[in-house]
Amino acid sequence: MNFDVESIRKQFPALERKVNGFQAAYLDCPGGTQVPQRVVDKVVDYLVWHNCNIHGAFATSIETDSIILEGRKAFADLLGCSWEEISFGGNSTSINFNLAHAIARDLKPGDEVLITDIDHEANRGPWELLEERGITVQNVKVDLDHCIIDMADYKAKLNARTRVVAFNYASNGVGTISDVEKMVAMAHEAGALTVVDAVNYVLHGPVDVKKIDTDFLICSAYKLFGPHIGILYAKKEKMEALRTIKVKEQENWAPLKFETGTLNHEGIAGAAEAIEFIASVGEKYEADFEKELKGLTGRRRKVIAGMLALEAYEQPLTEFLLDELEKIPGVKVYGPPKGHPRTSTVSFTMKQRSPREVAEYLAEKGIFVWDGDFFASKLVYVLGLRESGGLIRIGLSPYNTKNELERTLQALRELA
Ligand SMILES: Cc1ncc(COP(=O)(O)O)c(C=O)c1O
Incomplete structure (x- = not known):
């Protein structure tokens, strides 16, 4: 190439x-x-021409609804899922705090959550806080010579009480990519939900949430040529089952039921344009990755080509x-x-x-x-x-x- x-x-x-x-x-x-400049332009365009709150009868509000929907579709193409599985939030950390608290509503004292020593605090702190509710938090060790998750320790600590396993796709500290597909499969076998932190990984390779089969995945647009917003992927049926932390007036269907208050609309507009930027790179190099792109169509194909x-x-x-x-x-x-x-x-x-x-x-x-x-x-x-x-x-x-x-x-x- x-x-x-x-x-x-x-x-x-x-x-x-x-x-x-x-x-x-x-x-x-x-x-x-x-x-890139095109992301800056989109943010400015939103603030100048479409700036509004959602669900109104007039032009700028209708346009804002459609910009948010387009944002969901762009991230669905990045991650390989439906737009109904993409929620937005302030950043990955606050998304994860909300997620942990929502999941915890269905946990009981004695249940266990497994986190890892290699993770960013954003995927540790929200779970550690659940100790206040009597939930046991276990830490999976890292093989310190190689900065890799100790899979024997992971296996040993997964058990019938484990309800959630939270780990990163790639370490923001040292760059290690974990075997997420295997870790998700092992967690599911134990009956636990999985929360994958893809914040560091997402700039460095294609993500296919259906292939890795995680229940939840977080990432942040500002690590990927976009503005400062966070993104949550949640399997539709898991989001539907989740008792999210929200005001009762907020819609109760996925993906809106996870979102609290007014979103960062200009951020979403810019973040969607960042995905378009990656797709524009992909357009140039599709021919170099025919094998990897087999079966993919539309913007997802271009985005994956771009990431590759x-x-x-x-x-x-x-x-x-x-x-x-x-x-x-x-x-x-x-x-x-x-x-x-x-x-x-x-x-x-x-x-x-x-x-x-x-x-x-x-x-x-x-x-x-x-x-x-x-x-x-x-x-x-x-x-x-x-x-x-x-x-x-x-x-x-x-x-x-x-x-x-x-x-x-x-x-x-x-x-x-
Ligand atoms: C791996 C990883 N997870 C989570 C975060 C937190 O992301 P945010 O700043 O969007 O909360 C970071 C930020 O550096 C990160 O690198």
Whole structure:
């Protein structure tokens, strides 16, 4: 595949930014991506021409209803489901708190929820809070040498009392992709519901919620070229059965019954356009992925082609970054071993330099990377890195270039 990165970069106005005379290098995507101009235009278009609340008799309200429906359809095409299975919310964390509280209405003391040490706090905190109601929360361990979920521990902790299992698709801390299909199947066998956090994964590969068969999945549009909104996929029958937390006037049918108050309409308009952007990339590369796209039609086919193309561009860059980091004296990379599925989220430490010191040094040169625990706090704690400031995290998105990585590596070599 001959990926035209310049045609992508041209669409992102933020990439023009300079810091201290250096071209800004946005290697911070696990915290959120930049947005293409077309997404900005859609947000502005909504606010200027359609700005309104829902379900009214007049033009702007009717248009708002249809923009929200289009947003649901766009995310249904991203995730591989029906629009009736897509609810919107403020962000993944608040969606998950609402979900946990709704599910908990049907749990009783002694029931168990299984979470993992590799997860972001957004998929731990909402479940830990249920301990207040007498629900037991168990933690699945991580194999610390490889930053992979310990599947033997997972198996051992699943039992007849387990009612919910919550785990991530990919780790925002170290990039490990988990075997979600297997984990969902094991949870279902035990009779538990599954909640998959796909916030880090969703930028890095195609999602097929029907194939992985999860009951619920959360993701956030701002990690995927869109504005700051959160998305919940819920199997229709599970949402129908759920006693959601809502005012009684709110419609009681899926997917609206999960939504509280007025949504972020301009955010939804922009997020749907972000999916259109991915589809527009896919249109160019469909021929490269005939085998993977077999049986897919319409926008879903283009979106999947887009995700495959973006990832095919990023993976060799990730390998280059990993190989070069390993050569820098004092650098220790944390994450899955070569060959294990991973995203382009790469984390490491540097001997005698705190993560903040490294991030500041790079920032001076216009290179944006994260330091700390990124709310993958339990993982950073079990890795023993909390006291020393956590990790330095480089995250690639499809607008990054090899040149940006070379600049970063050079700066790290100087620092080392
Ligand atoms: C894996 C993962 N889960 C959940 C979240 C929280 O998402 P939100 O900010 O939309 O609540 C993040 C944000 O960084 C994340 O990386």
